[in-house]
Amino acid sequence: MGRTRFAGTALVLVFALVLFGCGLLNQPPSAEFGASYNPDPEDPLWVTLDARGSLDPDGDAITAYLWVFGLAEGGPGVVFPQEGYMTRLVTDPVITVHYPLQGTYRVTLAVRDEHGAMSLTVFHDITLPHVPVVPTD
Numbered sequence: 001m002g003r004t005r006f007a008g009t010a011l012v013l014v015f016a017l018v019l020f021g022c023g024l025l026n027q028p029p030s031a032e033f034g035a036s037y038n039p040d041p042e043d044p045l046w047v048t049l050d051a052r053g054s055l056d057p058d059g060d061a062i063t064a065y066l067w068v069f070g071l072a073e074g075g076p077g078v079v080f081p082q083e084g085y086m087t088r089l090v091t092d093p094v095i096t097v098h099y100p101l102q103g104t105y106r107v108t109l110a111v112r113d114e115h116g117a118m119s120l121t122v123f124h125d126i127t128l129p130h131v132p133v134v135p136t137d
Contacts, residue, residue, distance in 0.1 A: 026058060026060070026113065026115040026116075026117045027056070027057045027058050027117065028113070028117040028118060028119050028120070029054060029055060029056035029057070029060070029062055029111050029112070029113045029117060029118075029119045030054060030055050030056075030057075030111075030119050030120070031051065031054045031109045031110055031111045031119040031120070031121065031122045032051065032053035032054050032055070032109075032122060033049055033050055033051040033053065033054070033107075033109050033122070033124070034049075034050050034053065034124075035047050035048065035049055035050075035107070035124060035126050036048040036050065037126075037128070037129075037130035038129075038130060039096055043098070044102075044128060044129030044130065045098055045099045045100075045101075045102065045128050045129065046096060046097070046098050046099075047096070047097055047099070047126060047128065047130075048094065048095070048096045048097075049067065049094070049095050049096075049097060049107060049109075050093065050094045051065050051093040051094070051109055051111065052093045052094065054093065054109075054111045054119070056113045056117075058113070058115075060113040060114045060115055060117075061113065061114045062093070062111045062112070062113055062114075063091060063112060063113065063114050064089060064090070064091060064111065064112040065089070065090050065091070065092070065093055065095075065109060065110075065111050066087065066088075066089050066109065066110045066111070066112070067087060067088045067089075067090070067095065067107065067108070067109055068086070068087045068107070068108040068109075068121075069085075069086060069087070069088075069097070069105060069106075069107060070086075070105065070106045070107075070108065071103070071104075071105060071106065072103075072104040072105055072106045072125045073104070078099065078100065078105060080097070080098070080099075080100060099128050102128050102129055103127070103128065104125055104126070104127045104128075105125065105126050105127075105128070106123050106124075106125050107123060107124055107125075107126055108121050108122070108123040109121065109122055109123070110122075
């Protein structure tokens with residue numbers, strides 16, 4: 001009986017170490033992005049989205065970036081007339097997007113690492129055209 005209990009306890013300990021302590025399980029990456037407004041000074045409805053700040057705690061490569069473009073007011077997604085998309089799955093962390101109309105939009109991002117682990121989603125609201133805040137005297 002003592003030997004069986006020891007073997008069971010050892011098995012539970014090994015299982016716990018594998019799951020939580022040894023890092024053998026693939027940990028999900030974390031998504032992060034920023035926006036650069038007006039890459040085309042002639043058209044203020046362009047924005048560059050940069051997800052190079054996304055990280056993977058295991059050091060795995062991030063292989064996919066899933067962007068979702070929606071209205072900040074909670075309405076349906078924005079369909080881009082020329083491209084015909086509301087979401088984009090890409091392998092490059094930097095994309096440039098042209099919005100069809102001025103307004104406030106919610107941009108959501110999730111990333112996937114090379115082993116298939118997905119991040120939680122992050123979002124930022126962007127307002128176009130972007131008017132920089134200038135200090136007043």
